[in-house]
C-alpha cells in the first residue's frame with residue numbers, strides 16, 4: 001500500500017511517498033518558487049538527490065512534474081496504484097475535527113476558511129484539484145493542522161471578546177501544528193508504555209514556527225497558537241504574544257499601515273526582530289553575555305517557561321515534557337535553558353543524556369525526576385499518511 005503526502009505552501013510543494021507496510025519513504029522532495037521561471041525541484045530516492053531549476057507555472061504543472069519523476073524512476077507505474085493521496089490542510093475551522101475524505105462539499109468548506117488562512121488554504125485546494133485533474137477516481141484525504149485542537153474546551157478556545165465576534169465572526173483559538181503534537185504524543189506514549197487515554201503531556205514544537213500544547217488524556221486542551229499562527233511563543237520571524245494595543249499605537253501614532261504592521265509581526269519580529277537572525281544555530285554561536293543574541297535566546301526561553309508553568313496549572317498531572325521541531329530536537333543548549341530552574345515542578349534532567357543526541361527519540365530525565373523528558377523527532381508527513389489511511393479504513 002502506497003500513500004502520497006502533499007504539503008502545499010504559498011509557493012511551494014513538499015511531498016513524500018510512503019510504503020505503508022513498514023512506513024518507509026520511497027521518495028520525497030520539495031518544489032519551491034512555484035509560479036516563477038526559475039522554480040527549484042529537489043527529488044530524493046534511494047540516497048540519490050536530483051536537483052534542477054525549471055519553470056513551473058502552477059500547482060497543476062508541479063503535480064505533473066512530480067508524477068513524471070515518480071514514473072520515470074519506476075516508483076509507480078500508474079497513479080491509481082496509490083492507495084490514496086493525503087493533503088496537509090492548514091485550516092479546517094471549527095468544522096473538521098479529524099482527517100476527512102475529500103469530495104466536492106469538503107472543497108467548498110475549505111474555500112470558506114480561506115479568510116482564516118489566506119496564504120495556505122488556497123494552495124492546499126490547488127494541490128487537491130491538481131491531483132483530481134490527474135485522476136478522477138483516486139481517493140484524497142485532508143489532514144488538518146487545526147483538527148487535533150478541536151478538543152480544546154470553550155473556556156480555553158474563546159477570547160474575552162463580544163460574543164457575536166465568536167458566533168458570527170468565528171473568532172476563537174484554533175491552534176496549529178496539530179499533526180506534529182499528535183505524532184509526538186503517540187511516540188511519547190510508546191516510551192511511557194501508557195495508553196494515550198491515560199497520558200498527560202506538554203508538547204513543545206520549537207521550529208521556525210513554534211507552539212506549545214497541553215495534552216490531557218490524549219487530547220489537546222490548550223495550545224499557544226490562536227486564531228492564527230501568530231499568537232504564543234517567540235518564533236523565527238513571528239512575534240508571538242504581544243499587547244494588541246501596540247497595533248493601534250503603531251497605526252494611530254506612528255502612521256504605520258495595517259499591511260506594514262502585519263509584515264512587521266509576521267516577518268520581521270521574533271528572533272529575527274530581536275537580533276537580526278532567525279536561525280537558532282547562528283544565534284547560539286553569536287551569543288555572549290549581554291549581547292543582543294543572548295537577549296533573543298533569553299526572551300525565547302522565558303516565554304516557553306511561562307507556557308510550561310501555565311500548562312502545569314491546567315493539567316492535573318504531567319507525565320512528560322516533549323521537545324520537538326528543529327530547535328527542540330537538536331539544541332541541547334536551549335533545552336537545558338528551558339528546564340533550568342524547574343526542579344520545583346518535579347523536573348530534573350541528566351546533563352549528559354541531554355547532550356547525547358540519539359537519533360529520532362530519546363529521554364534525558366534523571367531517574368528520580370517525577371516528570372519524564374523526551375526528545376522526539378516529529379514526522380508530520382508520516383502522521384498525515386497514517387491519518388489518511390485511518391480516515392479511509394473507518
Ligand code: ADP
Nearest residue numbers: 206207208209278279280281325326327330331
Ligand atoms: P520549520 O518550522 O520551518 O519546519 P524547523 O523545525 O526545521 O523549522 O526548525 C528550524 C529551526 O531549527 C531553525 O531556527 C534552526 O536554526 C533550528 N535548528 C536546527 N538544527 C539546530 C541545532 N543543531 N541547534 C540549534 N538550532 C537548530
